[in-house]
Amino acid sequence: MPVLYRRFLGYFQVVFVFIIFSACSRNRSDSDDLKIFKYNESSGVVTLDPAFAKDLPHIWSCNQLYNGLVSLDEKLNIVPSIARSWQISDSGKLYTFQLRNDVYFHDNEIFKGVKRIVVASDFVFSFQRILDPSIASPGSWIFNYVENINGKPAFVAVNDSVFQIRLKNAFPAFLGILSMTYTSVVPKEAVEFYGTDFRKNPVGTGPFYFKYWKEGVKLVLLKNENYFEKFGDDRLPYIQGVAVSFLVDKQTAFLEFIKGKLDFMSGIDARYKDELLTRDGKLRSKYRDKIYLESQPYLNTEYIGIYIDTLPGKRNQMRNLALRKAINYAIDREKMIKFLRNGIGKPGSGGMIPFGMPGYDVTGNIGYTYQPVIASEIIKKQQLSETIITLTTIAEYVDLAKFIQSQLNAIGLKVLVEVSPPIAMRQARALGKLEFFRSSWVADYPDAENYLAMFYSKNFTPNGPNFTHYKNTTFDDLYERASKIDNLMSRQMLYHQMDSIMMEESPVVILFYDEVLRFVNSRISGFESNPINILDLRKVKIKTEN
Numbered sequence: 001m002p003v004l005y006r007r008f009l010g011y012f013q014v015v016f017v018f019i020i021f022s023a024c025s026r027n028r029s030d031s032d033d034l035k036i037f038k039y040n041e042s043s044g045v046v047t048l049d050p051a052f053a054k055d056l057p058h059i060w061s062c063n064q065l066y067n068g069l070v071s072l073d074e075k076l077n078i079v080p081s082i083a084r085s086w087q088i089s090d091s092g093k094l095y096t097f098q099l100r101n102d103v104y105f106h107d108n109e110i111f112k113g114v115k116r117i118v119v120a121s122d123f124v125f126s127f128q129r130i131l132d133p134s135i136a137s138p139g140s141w142i143f144n145y146v147e148n149i150n151g152k153p154a155f156v157a158v159n160d161s162v163f164q165i166r167l168k169n170a171f172p173a174f175l176g177i178l179s180m181t182y183t184s185v186v187p188k189e190a191v192e193f194y195g196t197d198f199r200k201n202p203v204g205t206g207p208f209y210f211k212y213w214k215e216g217v218k219l220v221l222l223k224n225e226n227y228f229e230k231f232g233d234d235r236l237p238y239i240q241g242v243a244v245s246f247l248v249d250k251q252t253a254f255l256e257f258i259k260g261k262l263d264f265m266s267g268i269d270a271r272y273k274d275e276l277l278t279r280d281g282k283l284r285s286k287y288r289d290k291i292y293l294e295s296q297p298y299l300n301t302e303y304i305g306i307y308i309d310t311l312p313g314k315r316n317q318m319r320n321l322a323l324r325k326a327i328n329y330a331i332d333r334e335k336m337i338k339f340l341r342n343g344i345g346k347p348g349s350g351g352m353i354p355f356g357m358p359g360y361d362v363t364g365n366i367g368y369t370y371q372p373v374i375a376s377e378i379i380k381k382q383q384l385s386e387t388i389i390t391l392t393t394i395a396e397y398v399d400l401a402k403f404i405q406s407q408l409n410a411i412g413l414k415v416l417v418e419v420s421p422p423i424a425m426r427q428a429r430a431l432g433k434l435e436f437f438r439s440s441w442v443a444d445y446p447d448a449e450n451y452l453a454m455f456y457s458k459n460f461t462p463n464g465p466n467f468t469h470y471k472n473t474t475f476d477d478l479y480e481r482a483s484k485i486d487n488l489m490s491r492q493m494l495y496h497q498m499d500s501i502m503m504e505e506s507p508v509v510i511l512f513y514d515e516v517l518r519f520v521n522s523r524i525s526g527f528e529s530n531p532i533n534i535l536d537l538r539k540v541k542i543k544t545e546n
Contacts, residue, residue, distance in 0.1 A: 034240050034241070035238075035239045035240045035241075035542040035544070036239065036240060036241045036242065036243050036542075037239050037241070037242050037243070037263050037264075037524070037537055037540055037542065038242075038243045038244075038245070038261065038262050038263050039242075039244060039245075039262055039263060039264050039265070039535075040244070040245045040246070040247050040253040040256065040257075040262055040265075041057045041060070041061075041244055041245070041246055042246070042247060042248055042249070042250050042253055043055075043057045044057065044216060044246050044248075045057055045058060045061055045215075045219065045244070045246070046058075046199075046215075047199035047200075048061060048062060048065060048199055048200060048202040048210065048213070049062075049186075049198055049199040049202065050062045050065075050066050050181050050182060050183075050184035050186065050204075051129060051130055051135060051137040051139060051182060051186075052137060052138065052139075052199070053139075053181040053182060053184075054138045054139065056533060058181075059181045059534065059535075060534075060535040061219065061221075061244065062181050062184065062202075062204075063181060063206070063534060063535055063536065064206050064207060064208040064221050064242055064535075064537060065106075065202050065204040065206040065208060065209070065210060065221065066181065066184030066185065066186070066202075066204035066205060066206045067081045067082050067103070067184060067185065067204070067205045067206055068081055068082065068178060068179065068180075068181075068183040068184050068185065069081060069082055069083040069086075069097050069099075069123065069163070069178050069183065070083055070086075070175065070178050070179050071179050072176075072179045072446060072530070072532070072534070073530075074528045074529065074530045074536075075530075076446040076530065076531055076532070078175055078176060078179060078446075082099055082100055082103050082118060082185060082205065083097040083098065083099055083100075083163075084098055084099065084100045085097075085098045086098065086175075088175070090166075091170055092167070092170030092171070092172065092484075092486055093147075093166060093167045093168075093169065093170055094164065094165075094166050094167075095164065095165045095166075095167070095174070095175070096158075096162065096163075096164050097123075097162070097163045097164070097165075098161060098162060099118065099119070099120060099160075099161045099162070099163060100118075100228060101117070101161060102117075102228050103117065103118040103205050103228045104116060104117055104118065104205065104226050104228075105117075105118065105187050105190075105203055105204065105205055106203050106204060106205070106206075106209040106210070106224060107209070107226075108190060108203045110187075110189045110190055110193045110203070111189070115226075116187060116189075118185055118205060119157070119160040119161070120157035120158065120159065120160055120161060120162055120163035121157040121160075122185050122186075122187060122188070123155065123157070123163045123185055124155045124156070124157050124163070125186075125188045125191075126183070126184065126185045126186050127143065127153065127155045127165075127183065128152075128153060128155060129186070129191065130142070130143060130182055130183075131143055131153055137182065139180070139182030139183075142177050142180060142182055142183070145167045145168060145169070145171045145174055146165060146166070146167060146168070147166045147167055147168045149166070154166035154167075169483070169484065170483070170484050170486070171483055172447070172483070172485065172486050172488075172491065173445060173447035173449045173450070173483075176445035176446050176447050177444070177445045179445060179446075180444060180445060184204060185204075185205060186198075186203065186204065187203055190203035200213055200215075205224075205227075205228070206224065206227070207223070207224055207227045207229070207236055207237040207537065207538050208221035208222060208223060208224055208237065208241065208242055208537075209221065209222055209223075209224050211241070216246050217245075217246060218243065218244070218245060218246070219242075219243070219244040219246075220241065220242070220243050220244075221241055221242040221243075221244075222240065222241040223237055223239065223240050223241055224237075229538065231538075231539055236538045236539065237537060237538045237539070237540070238526070238539065238540060238541045238542075239537065239540055239541070239542055242537060245262070250269045250271070251269070251271055251272065253265070254269065254271075254272050257291075257519065257521075258287075258290070260290070260521060262521070263520065263521040263523070263524050263542075264518060264519065264520045264521065264524065264527065265518070265519045266516075266517070266518055266519075266533065266535075267517055268342075268344070268517055268519075270399060273341075273342050274342065276519065277342040277343075277344075278342070278343075279338065279342055279343060280342075280343045281295070281342050281343030281344050283519075289522065290521070290522055291519050291520060291521055291522055292519075292520055292522060293517065293518070293519055293520075294516070294517075294518040294520060294527070294529045295344075295515050295516060295517050295518070295529075296356075296515065296516050296529050296530075296531060297346070297354070297355050297356030297513065297514075297515060297516070297531055298354075298356070298442075298513075298514040298515050298516040298531060298532075298533060299354050299356055299357050299442060299443035299446075299531045299532050300354065300440055300441070300442040300443075300513070300514035301348070301352055301353075301354045301440060301441050301451065301510060301513055301514075302345075302348065302438075302439075302440045302510075302511045302512050302513075302514060303348070303352070303438075303439060303440065303441070303508045303509060303510050303511055304327075304391070304404065304436065304437065304438055304439075304508065304509035304511065305429070305434075305436075305437050305438075305439050305467050305468050305507070305508055306324055306327075306435070306436055306468055306506070306507055306508065306509070307432055307434060307435050307436070307437075307467070307468055307469060308468055308469050308470055308471075308507055309432060309469045320382065320384070321505060321506065322378050322381075322382045322384070323378075323379075323382065323384050323387065324505075324506035324507070324509075325368075325378060325506050326374075326375045326376075326378040326379050326382075326384070326411060326413075327375075327408060327413075327506075327509055328367075328368035328506050328509050329368055329369075329370070329371045329372065329374045329375035329378070330370075330372055330375040330407050330408055330410070330411045330413075331370065331404060331407050331408075331509065331511070332370040332372075332407060333347035333348055333349060333369075333370065333511060333512060334347050334370065335370075336400070336403055336511065336512070337512055340399055340400060340403060341512070344514075344515050344517060345512040345513060345514050345515050346512060346513040346515075347512055348367070348509075348510030348511045348512045348513060349364075349367050349368065349369050349510070350364075350366050350367040350499075350510065350513075351366040351367055351499035351500065351502070351503045351510065352441075352451045352452065352454065352455075352499055352502065352503070352508065352510065353448045353451050353452070353495060353499050354443075354451070354513040354514075355513040356513070356531050357443065357446070357448055357451075357531075358446075358448065358488065358492055359448035359491075359492045359495040359496065359499070360448075361496060361499060361500075365500070366496075366499055366500050366503050367503050367510060368503075368506075368509075368510075372410065372411060375411045376411045376412065379411050379412045379413065380412075384412070384413070385412035385413070386412070386413075386414060387413050387414065388413075388414045388415075388416065389408070389413060389414070389415050389416070389435065389436050390415075390416045390417075390418050390435060390436060391404060391405065391415055391416065391417050391418065391436045391437070391438065392418045392419075392420050392425060392428070392434045392436065392437045392438070393417065393418070393419060393420070393425075393437070393438040394419065394420060394421070394422050394425055394438075395419055397438050398417070398419060400438065400511070401417045401419075401438060402417060404438075405417055425437070429461070429467050430461045430462045430467070431461070431462060432461060432462075432467075432469065437467075438511075439467065440514070441454060441465075442532065442533075443531075443532055446532070448491075448492070448495045448499075449479075449482065449483070449491075449495070452479060452482075452495060452498050452499065452502075453465060453466075453479075454466055454467070454468075455468070455470045455472075455475060455498075455502045455507065456475070456476060456479045457470070457471040457472075457475075457476050458476070468507035468508060470502065470505070470507040472501055472502070472505065474501060475498050475501050475502060478494050478497055478498045478501075479498060481494060482494040482495060482498070516529050516530070516531065516533045523542055523543040524540060524541070524542060524543075525540070525541045525543065526539040526540045526541045527540050
């Protein structure tokens with residue numbers, strides 16, 4: 001095909017897509033007839049390559065385009081996806097997956113009109129690619145547990161329908177890791193053909209295929225008519241497509257949602273939380289005929305991290321256990337939830353393992369409650385008054401930081417609030433340059449080990465997620481023991497002990513356990529929520545107006 005003609009054809013397709021979606025915005029009935037699900041992503045999307053799906057905006061878009069061996073249902077149970085079944089043998093080190101024989105990659109010019117079925121060697125390629133240092137995938141850590149044989153990771157295609165992975169040692173949480181978007185299967189032909197441009201020419205197996213993307217403006221995905229999953233006798237998905245806009249200003253996106261031009265909104269911004277929600281977190285009555293609210297525990301722990309190692313030029317007070325305990329006792333988490341979050345979330349009076357995650361402390365024996373008298377007595381006894389602490393946060397959490405500042409000022413500490421850009425803050429945190437910082441941890445996979453790994457001494461930053469540089473040999477021993485136990489209940493007993501030990505030494509201040517909040521247009525049904533806030537549109541239906 002001549003280059004000029006290809007360019008003209010590409011231009012015509014872009015114009016055609018714009019005409020369709022412009023008509024959708026102008027004429028509501030057209031939008032209903034097309035059954036296009038519309039949402040906004042204010043943070044933007046820079047890649048549609050699952051090897052780089054490290055945060056929710058990218059996970060959400062890639063989740064529509066790709067599949068892996070397994071996935072999670074709405075209750076975080078591990079369920080089959082491209083793997084129809086699996087066995088774990090050799091004392092928990094050998095994983096054998098039997099693949100479906102009816103999964104096809106999306107139609108693409110690289111396949112020259114032939115339906116390309118997914119086979120085991122596609123997973124070998126996709127997983128080896130994650131570990132390829134030349135692409136520098138942020139997900140390479142997920143295969144740290146995989147054995148190397150003759151210098152290569154132990155990913156084996158036994159035949160087209162059987163795929164195996166061998167681990168160095170048993171690691172019970174590994175199957176959950178395989179549900180992450182990083183582990184999505186991609187075709188070698190597409191990756192080699194598009195090269196670095198694969199990020200904007202994605203080819204997957206998911207319920208929707210890529211149609212159009214104008215970066216920073218609009219992303220359009222359309223229904224994959226050959227998708228392999230069914231719900232009962234119905235082939236999924238039900239809707240015709242997905243349209244993602246990229247309005248940076250959340251207030252503008254909120255107004256678009258209220259006008260019905262967007263179908264759902266995740267979370268809530270401080271600027272309009274009082275407009276939508278009552279003090280106890282209920283949807284205000286004036287909106288109930290237009291939208292509905294879904295909420296459930298979110299596997300996200302919001303916390304203040306305290307860097308335990310001495311920093312150059314800093315005083316040693318931040319290493320003082322008494323000071324860390326006083327800070328924990330000084331914060332009124334109930335008040336914080338009520339007035340800053342309109343009742344959204346659960347006060348963080350437990351450990352690092354969040355409410356809703358197996359292993360969460362239901363005894364009430366771990367963690368701290370608001371006891372300002374005890375906090376003041378500690379400060380006085382240890383002669384810590386007038387201690388100066390710098391709390392680093394990003395602009396989105398300034399109100400929370402100022403609340404903490406006032407609480408700590410009340411017990412005699414002097415707290416300075418420093419606002420940092422998100423990227424700069426992440427870098428400084430990884431390098432141990434922040435003594436006192438607001439952060440959060442969202443589960444990557446459904447096992448409490450994911451949270452406790454933050455306090456394992458071999459995971460010190462910058463090589464791991466131990467941002468506080470906490471170290472305790474008993475904790476480390478329990479962590480290593482737990483990693484070898486298959487039985488979940490037995491692991492949970494060890495997790496509880498580890499959480500208790502860590503909280504007694506207080507390298508963190510748990511603020512609250514978050515909730516998934518989803519505001520949904522009333523014309524939408526079948527929109528399932530889940531504790532890790534994954535966007536699953538397979539079963540969504542859109543009601544057409546008469």
